Amino acid sequence: VTNVEIKSLPSMFENCAVLKLTGELDLHSAEKFKAAAEELIDWLNSRGKPPILMVDVSDMTFIDSSGLGAFLGRYRSLRLKNGELVLIAPRPQVANTFELAGLSRVLRVYENIDEAFLLLKGEQVL
């Protein structure tokens, strides 16, 4: 698979949306991710509480600096509303690339969606 598939997953919290990315994220496939994420962020922004976007990357097999740029752009739009961008279950290659760019220091990274829900709820972010 050399392209990215995007799926919205149900969330049990009204200020939170979950996107699942499958495949490889580069300059080409990042356009689809940006469009889908911005649509969800617009919807979350209408909900009142600071928006949380979770991106399940457990089946993302590759990311380059263009893919990271797409995450950085979404991080910035969420932070404008005091929101959070949450990365779920990155594989080692993907986690390493986020690490190299210093992005793992600004994004929240969790091992699975349940853990993310639990910890963010504990912080009263959700």
Next chain:
Amino acid sequence: MTATAVMDKLRRNLEKRDLDNYLFVQASAKAENIAVLRVLAASFAATLDFTLPEIDELKGAISEAVTNVVVHAYPEIKEQGLVSITAGIKDGSVLFVVSDDGIGIDDIDRARDPSYTSKPGEHMGLGFAFMESFMDEVHVESTPSRGTSVYLLKSPAGAGERTGREGAGKPAGH
């Protein structure tokens, strides 16, 4: 031998076509071809004894080099420019040359600086930093309005140890 010396040797081998294996591919400098080229390059390199993480690094470096061509090389050309990859394998190392006939790079040192991007916004300026991190050696040659060639060298990290332990020319056991 240092990575720089291996790079120089492979560049001479490539010029003379004195190689164990050779690849040349040319494609439109379009975003959808970035995946095509990194997968092809990784498959070519996988004929050597690279580990899977090393192949991922190679894919990453090729993706960055080709992305630079797609984003920067042909800003004023309405019809699509071309990107080519020439690759050679010799004595267990692989050299990739990612080339274009585009506008060239005015200041190569500035382009390689990780804090610099000519297109602020969502371009992070990390392309060369990633290439340097993923490969053993990176060399850039560019002539304004003639084009740019990026040379990327990689050897399997465990090749020396395995050769020493198991005898030259024998593949590592799996």
